[in-house]
Amino acid sequence: MVDVTPGAVDVIPPAEVPEVELYHPHSWWTKYVFSQDAKVIAIQYSGTAIAIGMVALVLSWLMRLQLGFPGTFDFITPEAYYQFITMHGMIMVIYLLTALFLGGFGNYLIPLMVGARDMVFPYVNMLSYWIYLLAVLVLVASFFAPGGPTGAGWTLYPPQAILGGTPGGQQAGIILMLVSLILFIIGFTMGGLNYVVTVLQGRARGMTLMRMPLTVWGIFTATVMALLAFPALFVASVMMLFDRVLGTSFFMPALVEMGEQLSYGGGSPILFQHLFWFFGHPEVYIVALPAFGIVSDLISTHARKNIFGYRMMVWAIVGIGALSFIVWAHHMYVSGMHPYFGFFFATTTLIIAVPTAIKVYNWVLTLWRGDIHLTIPMLFALAFIVTFVNGGLTGLFLGNVVVDVPLSDTMFVVAHFHMVMGVAPILVIFGAIYHWYPKITGRMLNEALGQFHFWVTFVGAYAIFFPMHYVGLVGVPRRYPEIGEPAFITAPVENLNAFITVAALVVGFAQLVFLFNLIWSIWNGREAGGNPWRATTLEWQTSETPPPHGNFGKELPIVYRWAYDYSVPGAKEDFIAQNDPGTGRPATGLA
C-alpha cells in the first residue's frame, strides 16, 4: 500500500478555476436553451435522440406488421417498406445510439466523473448539439420531401442508392440523407473534441487514468474511434453526393438502367463498400464500448464489489478499439472482393472475440462472491450480458468467412445485430437511465413501473430476436417485404414471423410506460438524496443534487483512490468515495 500521510495530502491546494462567476448563466435562454453547461446539452442531446428513436421504433412496428401479416396492410408498399427499414436502421444506429451514448451520457458523465467543472470548450460543445439537431431536422424533412426518404438500405450501396429503381434515388431522399449525415459528422466532431480533450486535460487532481471509472474509459475510447472512423463516412457521402448531383463516376460503373444507357462509367461500387464499412464496423463498437463501460460500473456498484480485473478491462477496451479498424471487410465476404481477403479478415474478426470474451468473464466474475442488490439497473445489466453474449456468439458464425456465405444477407444477420446492438446496448441505456436519473433530477424512477418495463423489454426482446435467427437459417433473405412460400421453406415461417411481430408490438408499447415513468417521476418520484446507490464515483459526491452549473461547489474534489473501493476489508462502510482521503473525515456531500 503506497499510502500518503494526511499531512502530505493537506499541503496540496485544491485546483481552483479562476472565475466561477462564468458558471452563473445570465438569462433563461442561456440557462435552458443556448446553454453551455454540458449537463443541459446532455439533456438536449438525449431528448432529441429519444424522440427520433421513437420514430424509428414506430417504423419498426410498421416493418414488423408487413413481415408478420404480409398483404394485410396495403399502404405498406415495397417502396414504403424499403424507406422504413432504411430510416429505421440509420436513425437507430447513428441518430439514436451514437448521439445518446456520446452526446447524451458523454456530456453528462465525463465532466462529473473526472471531476471537471464542465467540458473544456463549452461553446463548441453547444454548437455541436445545434448542428446535431439540424442534422435530425434535415433527416426528418426527407419524410416530407417529394418521393419520400431514401429506400437504399442504411448501407446506401451505390449504384442502386442513386438510381430511379430505388425510392428517393432520383428524388430528394438520398440527397437529404447524405447532407444530414455530413452535418451529423461535423456536429459530432465538435462534441467529440470536447469529450476527448476533457478526459486528457480536465481531470481533477489525483484522477490518474487508471483511477477513471470504466464508463469514462468506454466513452473516451469510443469517441476517439468515432473521430477517426466518421471521416470515412464523410468521404463516402461527399463522393456519393458528387456522383448523384454533379454526375461524376467515383462509384458508378457504366450501366444500363431500365434499358437506357447512363452517362456514368468506370466507377467502383466496391470502393464505396470499403469506405462505408471502414466507418461501419468501428461504428458498431462505438455504440458497444460505452455500453461496456457503463455496464461495468452498474454491476460493480450494485454488486457492492470492485469490478473484477480492472486493468484487463481497460486493456480490453483499448484493444477492441484498435482491432476494430482492421476487420471491416467481414461485411464484404460475399461482395465479390478478392477472395483471399477472406482469410485475413476472418482471422482478425475472430481474434476480436478474445478481448470481448475477457470483458464478459470479468462481468460475470464480478458477481461471484458479491453482495448482489437486484435493483433495476442491476437487472438491466444482467439482461445485457445475456443478450450480448448471445448476439456476440452469433457474430462468430458470421465472422467465420465460409459460414457467412450461406447466412450473409439473410435474417440471421438481422437477428445477430439486433441482439448485439438493438437489444444489448439499449438495455444498458435503460439501466443507466434508472441508475443516474436520481442524480439528474434528484428523484428516483418509479420502482413498480421499472420492474414492468424491465421484464417486458428483456423477455420480449429476446423472444423477438432469438427465433429470428432461425428464420434466417431457413434461408429467408433480409430486406424482403414478403417471402411467400418458396419451395426451400420446409417448415412455414409465417406463424413464426407473426409471433415475432406480436412480441415486437408488446415490447414497443412497454417503452411508452418507460417514457411515462421518465416524465411522471420528475415531480412524483421518491426523493433520492445525493448518493442513493452509495456509489464511489465523483458524480455522486457533488455538494448539491442535481449538480449546479460548474458541477462542484467552490472547491474541485481531490481524488485519493480508484473508482472501485467497494467492500474494502476493514473499512467502516461498504464503499469509500474516490474523494475520501480515508482519514475518517467524510467526503463532501455524504455529510
Next chain:
Amino acid sequence: MSVILVFLLVIAGIAGWWLLNQGVMSKPWLEHGPAGALPEIDVTGMPTAKIGLGVFLAVVGCLFALFASAYFMRMELSDWQPLPIPRLLWLNTGVLVLSSVALQCAVVAARRGQIDMVRLGLVTSGFTTLAFLAGQLAAWRELSASGYLLVSNPANSFFYMITGMHGLHIVGGLVALARTTAGAWGKYSPDRLRLSVELCAMYWHFLLFVWLAVFVLLAGWAADFIDICRQLLT
C-alpha cells in the same frame, strides 16, 4: 485502404506510447493519496487549446488520408487518365509557404512581445493565404477552360474535390486568423495573443503539409513512388 491504415498505425503508436507513460500497467487499487503512486503523470501542463487543435488536426489528417486511399483505389481502374498539373500550382505552393513563414515570424515576435511585428506577420500571412485561394481558383478555371471538366474523368473529379476540400479548410482557418488579427489590434492580452498566434501557425503549417501531400498525390508522383517501391520489392 493502405494510406489510411498507415496513418492510423502512426496514431496508434502515439496513443500507445502516451498510454504507457500514463501508467496503464499500474495497479490502482494499491495506490492511495492525491496523485496516486505516480504524481508526475497528473494532468499535463500543455495549454488545452493546443491539445484540442492537435486532436482536431489528427481528424483532418484522417480525412485526407481517406481521400488518398480512395484516390489510389479508383486509380487502379481502366478509365483513369491523369490530368496535367497546371504550372500555377507551383506558384500557389510558394505563396502558401510564404504565409506559413509569415505566421512563424509572428509567433517568434509574439514570444518576444514585439506587437507590431506580430501584426505585420498576421496581415502578410492573411493576404498570402487569400492569394493562394485565388491562385487555386485560377488553376481550376485554367483546367476547365482547357477541357478538363469535373465529370470528364475520375482523375479530374478527384483533383477538384480534394483541392476544394483543402481550400475549405483554409477558409475555416482564415476565420480564426481574422479574429486573431482583430485581437492583435484590439483587446487581446499578450499571453492570449501569443496563444492564438501559435494556434494559427500550428494549423497553417499542418495545412501546408497536407497541401504538399495532396500536390504529390495529384501530380502522380506518389503513384510513381509506390510503383518504384513495388519493383524494388519484387
Next chain:
Amino acid sequence: MAIALVLVLVVVGSVLFHALSPWWWTPIASNWGYIDSTLIITFWITGAVFAAVVLFMAYCVWRFRHKEGNVAHYEPENKRLEWWLTILTGLGVTAMLVPGLFVWSQFVTVPADATEVEVIAQQWQWSYRLPGADGKLGTSGSHLVSPENPLGVNPDDPNGQDDVVVEAADLHLPMDKPVKMLLRSIDVLHDFYVPEFRAKMDMIPGSVTYFWFTPTRTGTFEVLCAELCGTGHGFMRGIVMIDTAEDYATWLGEQSTFAQLSTPEQVGAAEQTVVRP
C-alpha cells in the same frame, strides 16, 4: 430471485427451441456439405459457451443475492484465472476458425474441369448464357446492351456467336458436374442465391464475380436475389433445374444461340438493301 430462474429458463428455452422447433436449414443440394458441418461445429461450441456463461450467472445471482449482513469478497484481480480463460477462449476460437478457413480455401479454388455458366442480373430478372460448341463464352459489356442485344454480348467476338442465350427464363444444369457460375450485372448490385446450394455471391456491374459448386440432386430450386437492388428486390426470383444428363441434353437442344437470336434483325437489314435500288 425471479431473475435467476428466468436466466435458467432462457438457456433451457433456447436449447429446446433449437432442438425441437421445425425451423432448420433446407436440405442441401450441392457439394457444400462441409459448410454445414462447420456451421454445426460453431453451433456446438457457441451453444456450450452460452449455456455455461448464463447458467453461471444464474448461480451467482441466486447464491450471492443480498441478505442482511452479507459482505462482498474483496478481490481486485486474479491473473492466473484470467489467463486460463483467455487461453480457453483462444482454443474455442481456433476450433471454429481452422475448419472454416480450410473449407473457404476449397470454396475459392475452382476445379479445372468446371464448366462455365454466366448469370446476368438486371432489375429485376435473371438471364443466363452458356458456352456453345467451342466451350468458350464470348466477351460482353453493359455498353453493348440494346433491345436487340439485352445481355450485351459482343457481336464481333466469334466465341460469342454460338453461346446459348437464356433470356428471363429457367436455367438448367446437369447433375454432378462442377459448374463455375460467372456472375454479371448490367445495372446495380444483385446476389445470386439458391438456399439449397448454400453458396452465394454478389454481382457487380462492371466486373464479373464467380463461385463454384456441384449439384448433387435433381430437382427445381428457387433463385433469390440477396442484395438490395431497388423496389423489386424481394420479387426478383428465378428457377434453376438440376437435370439428369439426358434431360439436360434435350433442354439444351431447344435453346437458341446468340447468332440465331440476332439474325432476324440482320435479315431486316438485308431486305432494306434489296428494296433500295
